[in-house]
Amino acid sequence: MSTPLLEFDAVEKSFFGVKVLKGVSFNIPEGGMVGLVGENGAGKSTLMNILGGNLQPSAGSLRFGGESYAPQNSGDAARQGIAFIHQELNLFPNLSIAENIFLTCFPRMGAIPLIDRTEVSRRAAKLLRDVGLGLSPERLVETLSTGQRQLVEIAKALSIETRLIIFDEPTTSLSERETLQLFALIARLRSRGLAMIYISHTLADVFRLCDDLVALRDGEVVGCGPAKSFTSASLVALMVGRTMTQLFPDRRSSTPPREAVFEVHKVRRIDVPNYVSFCLHQGEVLGLSGLMGAGRSELARVLFGLDPRESGTILLDGEVIDSLSPRDLIGRGVAFLTENRRSEGLCLDASIAENLTLATLAEHAQNPLRWLSAKSLQTAVSNIRQAVGLDSKTGDGQCVRSLSGGNQQKIVLGKWLLLKPRVLILDEPTRGIDVGAKYEIYRLIQELADSGAGVLVISSEMEELMGICDRILVMRSAAIVDELGRAEFDRERILHGAFGTEIAR
Amino acid sequence: MTIRKPVAAQRARPFTQWLVGLISSEYLVFGLTLLLVALLAPFTPGLVSIANLLNIAGYLLPLFIVAIGVTLVMITGGIDLSVTSVIALTSVVGAKLISADGSATPTVVGLVAMLALGAGLGAVNGGIITCLRLPAFIVTLASMMFLSGFAVWITQSKNIYNLPASFLALGKQLSIALGLTITLALCVQVVLQRTVYGRWLYAVGQNPTAAYISGVPVRAVTFAAYVVSGFCAALASVMLSARLETGSPVLGREILLDIIGATVVGGTSLFGGKGKIAWTFFGVLFLTVLDNALNLLNLSQFAITIAKGTVILLAAVLDATRHRLGRQNA
C-alpha cells in the first residue's frame, strides 16, 4: 500500500466535557473503499462531520493527500476534494438540477459577473450522463424521486475535483432497484480511482462494497482491517461489545384465530388508483412490507387521518369510523408511531415526563376545570418508564433532545403504551436505533400484542418483519399484492411480490 | 445559556459557574430591575417616591395585561402584532357607546361590548391563522393595519370625550386595576402550569406536528391563545381609556414594541414553547422602570426609545443564541 490518501491520527472530540471521540486513528488508501460501521452514538457522524469541516477536533490531526488537513467549514472540505453525500439529501427543490450542482461555483461569462447559462447546461448534462441520469439539467429538483436526487448529489460531487466521497447511509430511502443502480455507479467511480467511505447499518452492503472495514464503539476504533477478516456476527459483536445471542424475542408459534379489531375496506388515497383492504386481529402483529414508494407510510397516514382519504371504510371493533382525525382515533384507542421520530414524535425541548403523558393528559384531569393531578401523572410516568426500560439515570425532567435515538423511540412508544391502545400502527419503529434498543422495542410490541391489541408494523427490514410478525402483507403501487402467514415466510416470495412479476426471480 | 452549565461545572471555575447560574436564573431580570433602581435612585430625585411608584403602576398594569395575552400567543410560537390596534379600536367603540356625545349606553354594557369585541377580534386573527395556515406575523400585521385604519375611519381621527364618571372611576382607583391584573395573572399562570390546556399550549409551541399526532387539538389551542390575547388587549384598553378619559383611535400605538419587548426581555422565547407569566411581569417591570427613570432624568423621548430598543434587541439576541445552542447540542 502506498501513502494513504487520508489519515486520522488520534482524533478526539468532546461536547460540553463529554468525550465523543477518544483517539480515533485509521487510514484510507488512495482509491480505497472503507466501510465505517458502529451503533448510533458510536461517533461515526461526529467523525465524518470533522472530516467534512462542520466540526473541529478537540485534539489529534488529519492528513489528506500527505498534507495536514484542517477544514474550517464545508466549503474548505469541498475545495480540497472531499464530498459528502448526506443521509438527508442536501438539494434545493426550488432550484434546477444544474443550479444545484453549480450553486457555489457557477461558471461566469468572462469578466462580467453573470452566470454563463449555456456553459452551465452543457457541463451539467455531461455530469448527468456520467452518473447515468437521463434528465434535462433545467428540471426542478422538486420533481425528482429520492434515488434521482441522490444521483444529482453524486454528480455535484463529481463537478469538482473530488478525491474522496463519503456516503452516509445512502440506501435507507432507496428502492432495491435504485440501490443496485447506486452500487453499479459506485463500482464505476472506483474504477476511476476515487476513494470512498461508506457508512451503513446494512452489513450485507458493507461487505459487498468495501475492501476495508472500521468498526467504532463509544468513540473508539474496536476493529479495523480487510473486510474478509470479519463476519457479520463478529462485526456485530464488535459493535455491541457483547455477542448478541438473539435478535428477536420468541414469538408464540401459533396464534388461535381471534376477533378482528381493525378492518380496512377498500380504502383509497387521493390521486391513487388502487384500493387497500385488510383486517387486523386481536393479539396479532401484522407486518406491512414493500419497497420505498409502495405507499405503506402513506397508507398509515391515511388510516390515522393525517392525509385525506378518497373513499373506503374503516371499522374498529366492528364499528364504522366516519371522521378520521388523530384526536378522534386516539380517543378510540388507535395510536400511530410515525417514521420521523424527531419531527413528528417528540417535543424535543420538553421533558421526558411531558412527552410521555402528552397523548393521555385528559385521563389525569377528570374534572370540569381540566385540572391535572400531579400525583396521578407521576405514577403513570414512573410506571411506563419501568415498562419500556428507560435508563434510570435520566430524570423525568430531562430534556428529550439530549437522549439517544433508542431512548427517544422508547419515549414515543411509552407515550402510546400509556394509552393502552386497541390498535397500534408503527412506521419503521427501529430505524436509526441501536441493536440493544431494537430488542427492547420488539419485546414491547410482543407484550402489547399478547395483551390483546392489534399491532401493524411497517418496516423496510425484511428480517425484522419475519422475526416479529404473525402475518405479513406485501404492498406494491399502493395495493396489497400478497399475504403470508408465519409458516409461509419467505424472503424470495416477499421480494417477488414487492417488485412485481416483471422482475420475478 | 443553561446548556453551558455542564462545561462550567466541569472546569470548576467558581466565577464562570456563578455567572452562568445568574444568567440562566429566572430572577435575573427582576434582579436587574432592582439594580437599576439602586443605581439610578441617588441621581433621580423622586424615583422611589410614592407618587412616582403609583405613576409607574398606572403605566405598568395595562402593559402587563396586554403582555399576558401576547405571552400565551408567543408560547404557541406565534406573535400578535395587532394588540395595539385592538386597544385603539375597542377604545373608540367603547367610548362611542358610553359617551354622552355618543349613544350613552350604560357603562356596564359598554364594558362588556369592549371585552367581547377584543375577544372577537382575537378570534378573527386566530381563525385566519389556524384555518388558512398563514404566518401569524403577517396576519396580525395586516390586521394591525386594518383595525387601526378602521378606528381612525369611524372617528375620522378625532378623540371621543365626555365619558361617564362610572367609567372614569376605573382609571382613578388603582386598587381596581391592581386587583384585576393580579387575578388575571394568577389565573393564567395556574392554567399554564396546572391544566391540560397549559400543557397543550407548550406542546403546540414546541412541535405542532408531534402535538397534532398526539391528539392535541392544535388549532383550537392556538385559536384560544389569540382570543385571550384580544381579550387582554381590550381589558388594557378599558384601563387606558379610563385613565386618559378619552376614546382615542391612536391609543396604544406607541407601546407595541414595549409589549413584545417586555415579553422577550422576560425570557419568553420568540421561537415558541417557552414562557411564564412571572417572567413577563419581570420584563414589563424592567422596561417600565427604565422608561420612567430615564424620563425623570429628563432624557429626550428619542434617547429613551434607543435605550429601550437596545435592551429589547439584547434580550432577543440572548433568546436567539439560547435557541441556536439548543439546536446545535442535539
Next chain:
Amino acid sequence: MKRLYQRLLEFAPLFMFMVVLAFFGAQSSRFLEPRNLVNILVQASSTGIVAVGMTFVLLTAGVDLSVGAIMFVAAAVAGKMALAGLSLPFSLLAMLVVGWLVSAFNALFIARLRVPAFIVTLATLFIGRGLGLWITETRAMNLPDSFLQFGSARFLSVPVPAWLFGMAVVLAHLVLTHTSFGRQIFAVGHDAEMARKAGIRTEMVMAKVYLISGTCAAVAALVTLGQLGAVSPKFGEQKEFAAIAAAVLGGTSLFGGRGNVLPGTLLGAVLIQTIENGLVMTNANPYLYPMITSVVIFVAVFFESLRNRVSRPFSA
C-alpha cells in the same frame, strides 16, 4: 387539473389587475386615459422600488419592517443638509449612507446574531421613527425646489422616477436570475442551514439582502422627496405594508425561496398604486386607504396560502 389550478393561482395578480382596471374604469372616465396610466407608473415608483428591495428580503424568508423608517430618516437628513445649503448630490449621498447604516444594523442582528427579522426590524422601525422625529423636531420641512425639479425631470421624455423604478426592476431581475448571489438567495430562502452546509456563505447572503433593501428604501425616499418636495412626520409611514403587499401580490412567498421581481413585484406595485389612484379618482375617504391596503395584503397572502397548499400538501 392540479397544474391548471396552480397556473391560475400564479396569474391571480394579473386577473386582479384586470378586474381593478375595469372597476375603476367604469367608475371614472378619466381613469383609463393614457395620461393617468403613466401617472400611475410614476406614482408607483416609490412603493415599487421599496418592494423590489423587499422581494430580496422575503426571498430569504425574512422581512424588513424598517423600510418606511429608513425613508423617513434618510429624507430628514437630506432635508437638513439641503436646508443648510449643501447641494443636491451631497444630500443624495447622505440618503444612501443612512440607508446603508440602518440596514447594516439590521443585517448585523439578523444575519450574524440570528435574531428573528421581524423583531429586529420592528425595533429599528421604532428607533428610526424616533430618530427622524428628533432630527426634524417633529415639524414638517419644506425643501428647496431642486428636489421637486429632480422629481419632475424627464430623460428621453420619460420621468426620472419611472427610470429609477425601471432600472431597479431590471437590475434586480438580472441579479436574481443571472448571478450566483441571486441563485444562492433562493437556496438560503429554502433552508438556510442546508445552504450553509452546501458551502454557501449564508451570513453574507442574508446581510446583503438587507443592505439591498436599505439601499432601495433610500432611493425610494429620494423619489418621494422629488414628488412631495417636503418631509412631514408621516414621511414613509406604513411604506413597509405597501411594499410587502406588492411583493406578495407579485407571487413572492413569505416562506422564502419562491418569487420574482419581473414581472411579479413590478405588477404588484403597479396594482397597489392603481387601487390607490382609483380611490383618489372616485373621491373615496382618505381614511379608507390603509384599510384597503391591508385588505390587499390579506388577499395576496390568501392566494399565497392557496398556492402553498397545492405544492405542499397537509403536514400538520
